Amino acid sequence: MTMPVTIIMIEDDEGHARLIERNIRRSGVNNEIVPFTNGTDAVRYLFGDDSSGVVQKGRALLILLDLNLPDMTGIEILRMVKENKFLKSAPVVILTTTDDSQEIKRCYELGCNVYITKPVNYESFANAIRQLGLFFSVIQVPPTL
Amino acid sequence: MAPEVRHRRALGQILLLSAGFLVLVAISTASVLLVNKAREDSAWVVHTIEVENQVNTLLLDVRRAESNARGYLLTRDDQFLTAHDEAVAAIRPDLDKLASLVTDNPMQKGHLAKLRAEIETRLSQFEREKALAAGGDDAAATALVRSAASGNTNANIGAVADLMRAEEAQLFAQRSANADHSQSLATLVTITGSGLVVLLACLSVVLVRRSTRARDEAEARLRENYLNLEATVDERTADLREANDEIQRFAYIVSHDLRSPLVNIMGFTSELEELRNDIFRRIAMLARTASASPPPAEGTDPELEGADQQLSEDFSEALGFIKSSIAKMDRLITAILNLTREGRREFVPTRMDTRELIEAVVTTLAHQAAEANATIRIEPLPTIVSDRLALEQIFSNLIDNAIKYLKPGVPGDIAIRARTKLGFAIFEIADNGRGIDPKDHQRIFDLFRRAGAQDRPGQGIGLAHVRALVRRLGGTMSVASELGQGSTFTITLPINWNASNRNSDR
Known part of the structure; x- marks a missing residue:
């Protein structure tokens, strides 16, 4: 029996968050989604008050991350997650408007698992999220150590 | 240096050179004129001496004739007679020569006329003395000589000749003074002119040196300006580059950040479209229920009628415009993004x-x-x-x-x-x-x-x-x-x- 996976959604644009959530639900994924609209709150949740990440021990997490956040860059959060011994095994999906090849390369180098550019065309957008949902429904996520 | 000053300086140089040239010409002309004058004056001095000489020669010849005549009367030696004849023969040409020399002086001409008359008188006396002596009338000849000696003839000749000599001496003094004057004038003019030329040359040299210095200064300033210009250009280029980079960044950020809201607009417009379908399906159902029509078959959408149909179409049209506008905006933003990205590529x-x-x-x-x-x-x-x-x-x-x-x-x-x-x-x-x-x-x-x-x-x-x-x-x-x-x-x-x-x- 696998642990129920919690989806952490870090997305500053509430409209985007709403659209993403809707489309994930439409693809039949019913896992808990914890939304954050800024980096500080998300980091506090992920790493706990002591910043060690020990609070997440034993949980299965999947992180949906936007790169453009009001208080810090998503890349910073990605780096912190991948450097943390409790969190580094959690899959990170970058979902952002940036399609700059340099940025994409950097994210993969830092250990992001999937990089998706948000299409403006809503059909493509919805399609991408639904497929991501399908991906979520089959992906095996290890519990954090 | 102000341009008018430079202009004035150049003009001054030209004027100076012209002045120098004019002075040279004036000095040359004056020198030539003065040298000519000096030569003329000297010629006059020589002329005076010649006249004096001629007067002396004439007197000498007259005396020679006189003394030889006396010698002959005393000794009867033919040698004296020959010498006398020679002297007499020389007297007339001497007179003519003197006449030709003094043609320029009316006073001397007057004296000469008198002298000639006296000499003619004496010459005729000589003729008579000779004739008397030849005839053996020695006493008459001696008396004639005596009368000529005691009479005025010889004294008159001497007096007139003295007058002429005095006149010539006076002329000589005057002409010598003239010649001296001309010569010293020529010297003065030459010295003054040379001094002036040297002065002008010095002035020219000073001016040329000054303008050379001015030119050197201007060149130095030009070089400096050139360097400054290069520095300025570099500075401006750097500014422009910075501005350009900023525009690139600006364009990138703006176009990038514009995308985010666009995703929302597009997304919720599509959601609205979904909602529209739901709303109009329900309206159609309600309309059908109200008009008590039979419900449509399962799986097919009920048809809208009249005003409802129109409403649905307006709704769709509005959504269509919104979506096509968003699509266009997206294309433009993508284009700007690509251009800025291209501008950043190495x-x-x-x-x-x-x-x-x-x-x-x-x-x-x-x-x-x-x-x-x-x-x-x-x-x-x-x-x-x-x-x-x-x-x-x-x-x-x-x-x-x-x-x-x-x-x-x-x-x-x-x-x-x-x-x-x-x-x-x-x-x-x-x-x-x-x-x-x-x-x-x-x-x-x-x-x-x-x-x-x-x-x-x-x-x-x-x-x-x-x-x-x-x-x-x-x-x-x-x-x-x-x-x-x-x-x-x-x-x-x-x-x-x-x-x-x-x-x-x-």
Whole structure:
């Protein structure tokens, strides 16, 4: 029996968050989604008050991350997650408007698992999220150590 | 130095030189005149001495005749007679010579007339003495000599001659003074003139040295200005580069951040569309229930009627406009993003055969060319050093345009040729297409601007992009075209583009 996976959604644009959530639900994924609209709150949740990440021990997490956040860059959060011994095994999906090849390369180098550019065309957008949902429904996520 | 001062100085030099020249001419003239005058004066002095001499000679001859006559009377020696005759014979020519010498002086002429009369008297006395002596009448001859000696004749001759000599002595003194005066004047003029010339020369030298110094100063200032100018240019270039970078960043951030809300607008518009379907389905159901019509079969949407139908269509139309506008905005933002990204890309100079490169580009466009019934001719092209990707984009855009805007119904003929000139390769992409109105020649290079019939898809980005690339490669581009006459795009690129002259700018 696998642990129920919690989806952490870090997305500053509430409209985007709403659209993403809707489309994930439409693809039949019913896992808990914890939304954050800024980096500080998300980091506090992920790493706990002591910043060690020990609070997440034993949980299965999947992180949906936007790169453009009001208080810090998503890349910073990605780096912190991948450097943390409790969190580094959690899959990170970058979902952002940036399609700059340099940025994409950097994210993969830092250990992001999937990089998706948000299409403006809503059909493509919805399609991408639904497929991501399908991906979520089959992906095996290890519990954090 | 103010220009009028410089002008005045130059004028002063010219005036000085002219003055010097005039002084020289004046001195020369004066010297010549004065030397002539001095020579004339000397001639007059000599003349005076000659006259005096002649008077003395005459007197001497008269005395010689006198004394010889006396000697003969005393001794009867024929030698005295011969000497007497010689002296008498010399007297008249002496007189004539004196007369010719004193023609210039009326006073001396008067004296001479008197002298001549006295001498004639004495000469006739000599004749008579001779005749008496020859006749043996010695006593009568001696008496005649005595009477001449005691009478006035000899004394008169002496007196007149003295007068003449005095006159000449006076003239001599006067003329000597004149000659001295002329000579000292000539000396004075020469010395003064020379002094003046030396002074002017000194002044000239001073002026020339001063203007040389001024010129040196101006040169130094010019050099300094030049250096300053270079520094200023560098500074401005740096400013411009910074401004350009800022614009690039600005464009990137703006276009990037504009995307985010656009995703929402698009997303929720689509959600609205979904909702619209739900709402109108329910309206139709309600309308049907109200009019007690039978419910439609399972799985099919109930039909809307009348005003409801109209409402639904208006709703759809509004949503359609919103969506097409968003799509357009998205395309524009994408274009700006791509352009700014292109502007940030580092160019790498590579040596390449442009013919090979363009052949590759043409191969990728072969399908479109075949569809448009166009032939593409590639003439021999040079090998240049430039950025490969940039050149590919430039030629692909231009050839694509040429294929895209052909004249309907006319087989396309696109020629790509090049020539080299002064370190630049000049490429020409010529077509026989629909052409571009000259008034649009500038406009077509602007971002998002297009010209002519808008019957082909496009954003108005290609040429703006091409021109930006060409400029970054240190080149220029232009177009020559008339409506309906085809177009020729000319691109001038440096044959040996060096990354340092542009990339180091960034």
